[in-house]
Amino acid sequence: MAIFQPGVRHRYHNILKRRKGKRSVTAMLSLTAMVDMFTVLAIFLLQSYDVKDFIVYTPKEVVLPKANSIKELKPAFVVTVSSKEILLDKDTIASFQEVKSQSDWLIQKLHDRLKEGLVKSKQDFDAKSKNKIREVVDPKAIVEIEDPNTWRKITIQADKDIDFLTVKKIMYTVSVAGAGEINFAVTKKPNDTQSQ
Amino acid sequence: MAQVSSGKSGGRNVEVELNLVPIIDLMSVLITFLLITAVWTQVSMIQIGSSLYAKKLDDQPPPKPPPHADYVLKVDVKATGYILTSGKQIISLPKLQNDYDDAGLAAQLQRIKQIYPDKIDAVVSVSDDLAYENLIRAMDHLLISGFSNISVATGGPN
Numbered sequence: 008m009a010i011f012q013p014g015v016r017h018r019y020h021n022i023l024k025r026r027k028g029k030r031s032v033t034a035m036l037s038l039t040a041m042v043d044m045f046t047v048l049a050i051f052l053l054q055s056y057d058v059k060d061f062i063v064y065t066p067k068e069v070v071l072p073k074a075n076s077i078k079e080l081k082p083a084f085v086v087t088v089s090s091k092e093i094l095l096d097k098d099t100i101a102s103f104q105e106v107k108s109q110s111d112w113l114i115q116k117l118h119d120r121l122k123e124g125l126v127k128s129k130q131d132f133d134a135k136s137k138n139k140i141r142e143v144v145d146p147k148a149i150v151e152i153e154d155p156n157t158w159r160k161i162t163i164q165a166d167k168d169i170d171f172l173t174v175k176k177i178m179y180t181v182s183v184a185g186a187g188e189i190n191f192a193v194t195k196k197p198n199d200t201q202s203q
Numbered sequence: 204m205a206q207v208s209s210g211k212s213g214g215r216n217v218e219v220e221l222n223l224v225p226i227i228d229l230m231s232v233l234i235t236f237l238l239i240t241a242v243w244t245q246v247s248m249i250q251i252g253s254s255l256y257a258k259k260l261d262d263q264p265p266p267k268p269p270p271h272a273d274y275v276l277k278v279d280v281k282a283t284g285y286i287l288t289s290g291k292q293i294i295s296l297p298k299l300q301n302d303y304d305d306a307g308l309a310a311q312l313q314r315i316k317q318i319y320p321d322k323i324d325a326v327v328s329v330s331d332d333l334a335y336e337n338l339i340r341a342m343d344h345l346l347i348s349g350f351s352n353i354s355v356a357t358g359g360p361n
Contacts, residue, residue, distance in 0.1 A: 015218060038223045045230035052237035063246050072339040076346035077247035162248060167336035171329045174338070175357045190248040193339060 063192060064097055065164060072167040074193040083160035083190065084124055086117070086177055088169050093177070095120050107170070112179045121184040125159055132158035156187045164192035249342055251353050269352055270321035277326040277356070278308070278345065280337045289315050303337070305344065312348035323349070328356040 063080060065071065069089045087094040093101045093114070100117045161181050165174055178189060279286040284297035285308050294311055296304040316322070325345045329338045342353055 042223055049233050057242055072336040074249050074339055074343040076343050078250055080246055080248050165335050169335045171333050171335050172331035174335045190250050192246050193249050195247055
């Protein structure tokens, strides 16, 4: 290990010291500007960070209609209607043209898949409710009053230019399958003054 | 580099340098995490409301009818414009310059709300060939005017 003379040394003394007989070029990066930029970026991202319970997958081809009077999206089965296909959550159910051209309002595949999903969702909800009863026995546990229809909520996210008859077919099918509350996914109007 | 100089004139000059490398590391990780988890499109929902006519479970009690449920409030969205049914009165709001008369509909709904402030239920119907956007537009007007319990009239399958 090298022995140095006691006293203050510059951090880059090895780089800065001139070497005999050779022409040296010293380059030092100023990190202050980069740290400033990182700080501003981190503050901006932290401010716009939004923690949500439920994030819905929206395909690129789906342009949602805009509305002023909106509510926060809640966990539910999501039926997506784009100009190409119909999806339940992320699984493709049928092509849009197929559904549009059929005269029968019931979309059989969507009905069967949703019914299966609703049965499972009900079982999960019942199991959760039993746990809640157990919690009631414990006085320390916090009791939450939950909507009994949570397990059968449906969110329809359809492209704004889709014909209403196709949306009606979807609504009819989900109702027959046993769905309760139907909600429509929208985006917030940018210059709104009246919102809930 | 960031330096803190505590030197006094004539005294021993001590320069302390802040090590920025851990800060940069931390910032990089934080920014990467925030960029990956950021939600850029804010999707919300518009609620139909617990309709009196909606399908109910067997074990659920029948819902209590909302105030003034016997007074019909219906918005029909047709290719020619809006048709508002308010009790026995039918108000036609034709398209203005090829666009729906949203201001007219909003004014009529506000007027009805002033007459029946307790009324919260309304019905919307849209022609089959029209775009789905029109349903949302009509529902939005009803919600803004204070009619939160909306039903969508679809008719029966063919």
